[in-house]
Amino acid sequence: MIKEVIVVEGRDDTVAIKRAVEADTIETGGSAIGEVVLRKIALAQERRGIIILTDPDHAGERIRKIVAAKVPGCKHAFITEDEATRRGDIGVENASPEAIRRALGRVHSESTEAAPQIDFEDLIEAGLIVHPAAASRRRIMGELLHIGYCNGKQFHKRLQIFCISREEFLAAWQQLENKGV
Structure with missing residues (x-):
């Protein structure tokens, strides 16, 4: 069981996550994230931690930015566009269980304290x-x-x-x- 709660875009993403790992998810319901969902995410972050795993497209990046800005200290997992594409459709729901496990195995934590090493x-x-x-x-x-x-x-x-x-x-x-x- 993954300790953190995984933030995904929708129900199909939750199904894909549950095929890959034992974890709880919070669904944003798309890129129009409401205050109620953001409060749930903040509470989950406070109690268990959050991993954001959104689609590798513009809408997914928008959701990632909104959540990270409103809920500090999130962890991030990324799947590649190739791993998330099936028949021209891009989304976490299209990723294989192995791709999802790989992404969750290389989670990045945010830090604003480190001095820049690359300019x-x-x-x-x-x-x-x-x-x-x-x-x-x-x-x-x-x-x-x-x-x-x-x-x-x-x-x-x-x-x-x-x-x-x-x-x-x-x-x-x-x-x-x-x-x-």
Whole structure:
């Protein structure tokens, strides 16, 4: 049984989680998260902790940001777009039990206390911003670092929030370069 409560978008996501692990969930009901749901999430965070596992799309990222802003100290799990896509539909409900277990096995905690180890110059040098293939390179780096896909500014913020070390960043960058992207 996972101690933390997992925040998901809907009922189908809960079904997928329960196929993969024994855990409790709170469903946001989509991206229009109401105050009642946010209060439930805050109470769960206070009592057991929260892991946010939303779809790897724009709506999922919006939900993740809203919950994280309103409920400090959340943990985050990410599944890749490939793992969450079936017949053109993207969602946690499409991920295999193994993909969900992998995501929950590499949960990241938020931290605002760590000094930044990676700056924008590093992102430029790695071709993650101001590069013709920056978006695809960030997608792969997000998968390698298990922090999900996002724009350059948000990617930099996630590196800081999840305390990605310079060594982790450089190792992922090397893997990216080995893929030839």
